[in-house]
């Protein structure tokens with residue numbers, strides 16, 4: 074089994090992504106822009122296939138007449154596409170304006186900025202001198218990084234490194250300061266040469282701000298790029314109810330860009346400043362909400378497995394009570410063991426949250442806070458709501474049971490970029506295959522699920538005359554395929570393997586005579602002769 078957790082493996086994945094046109098750094102010719110990424114020709118197809126699979130499986134292909142396994146009842150699904158810039162009051166009532174921040178810490182010496190919760194450190198001592206050495210490296214790189222930094226700080230040669238006395242293992246700087254076992258004055262910042270250069274942590278709102286209209290200047294023009302797609306769904310809840318025939322329980326889905334001014338974007342596309350989300354807000358009766366929460370958690374977990382993510386690298390993690398957002402009754406994260414993380418660590422792909430009636434009530438009444446176990450409108454010093462709601466009635470009237478209630482919400486919120494990255498990492502394999510002469514040749518192959526693969530089939534003519542462009546044209550309306558006549562067949566297979574193409578069809582001298590081609594399977598490497606007239610149906614069957 075290949076070692077799945079190491080930075081060099083991640084480096085090879087990033088390099089393949091660049092070399093084969095999956096992902097490029099944004100504005101690369103100008104030196105790039107930290108936290109922003111572009112998808113190249115293969116990447117755009119991969120990510121689009123992923124979003125299409127999600128939309129199909131959750132919305133367009135949903136059977137609202139059936140009771141799906143694990144679901145309390147049949148339900149309907151519909152969709153929306155909302156704007157990125159919304160009324161600023163949306164973010165005040167949702168809580169993002171006041172609460173959507175990270176703690177950051179600056180280094181006066183290096184002028185660099187770090188996320189407080191990303192810094193780890195440990196005590197190092199040498200000949201009576203002591204310092205709390207920190208690093209912002211993650212995973213397996215963190216501990217060696219502190220050794221190198223301590224060596225430099227104490228001015229030691231490599232062979233003297235063993236003279237350093239360590240006061241325990243790596244711990245979070247935030248926790249060490251909170252516990253009083255370290256102080257900022259003793260702390261050597263990740264890029265500093267002397268201790269005491271880190272500032273007190275400060276709050277930093279993650280929403281990107283912009284101004285609307287030509288007369289930019291006063292506070293009235295101030296607007297924000299959405300940090301999540303969810304709020305567009307909540308504020309349109311009544312529109313959807315009034316214009317379609319949906320009845321509770323039902324879900325509204327949206328796929329779209331979100332923006333967060335992350336303090337430390339890192340790990341390729343994992344933490345970006347501009348990214349896409351695939352979110353569902355599912356509205357149900359309060360009494361049924363716990364059962365719907367369990368349904369959606371399990372349904373979303375299974376979706377990743379069905380599309381081929383390795384079960385052993387996926388984790389479903391229920392949040393502990395003290396980890397829950399102020400409004401949440403229950404939350405689970407679906408996490409993946411990305412290769413850039415240390416063994417045993419996982420990164421979030423999707424959160425499934427039971428949000429109660431927090432969102433709809435916030436947009437009716439105003440920003441809510443938890444008080445004595447319930448939610449109340451937060452008031453300012455004048456006793457008035459701190460952030461006023463819309464005043465619109467967002468309750469639901471069930472005309473069969475004659476009940477009126479504010480629906481509870483279950484929110485499965487996934488990241489399209491993180492999922493694309495997880496599928497890319499999971500699909501990446503290095504193995505050996507026999508070349509044309511039967512000698513072993515190392516290959517890089519993306520074992521992507523055929524639904525996700527950017528190209529489903531490649532037609533590779535080995536003969537100069539009549540390479541069967543007709544077969545290509547017959548397949549093209551049904552699936553993404555490529556026609557490639559350049560280079561040796563081995564090189565052409567290698568190109569398709571790297572792109573994750575599941576099937577290659579080679580056209581040879583025999584093809585014209587008996588109207589067959591060779592179908593090669595990317596993963597099993599099995600080659601079989603198939604009749605040309607059956608290729609389209611055969612591959613369509615395999616795809617579905």
Ligand code: ATP
Pocket residue numbers: 301333335342343344345346347348349350421422423424486487488489490491492
């Ligand atoms: P994290 O704790 O990693 O910052 P989060 O808990 O803030 O993530 P949510 O607000 O639950 O994330 O957003 C839902 C999903 O959106 C995440 O599971 C993730 O897939 C995606 N997402 C969030 N922030 C980013 C980002 N900066 N870059 C890429 N995807 C993101």
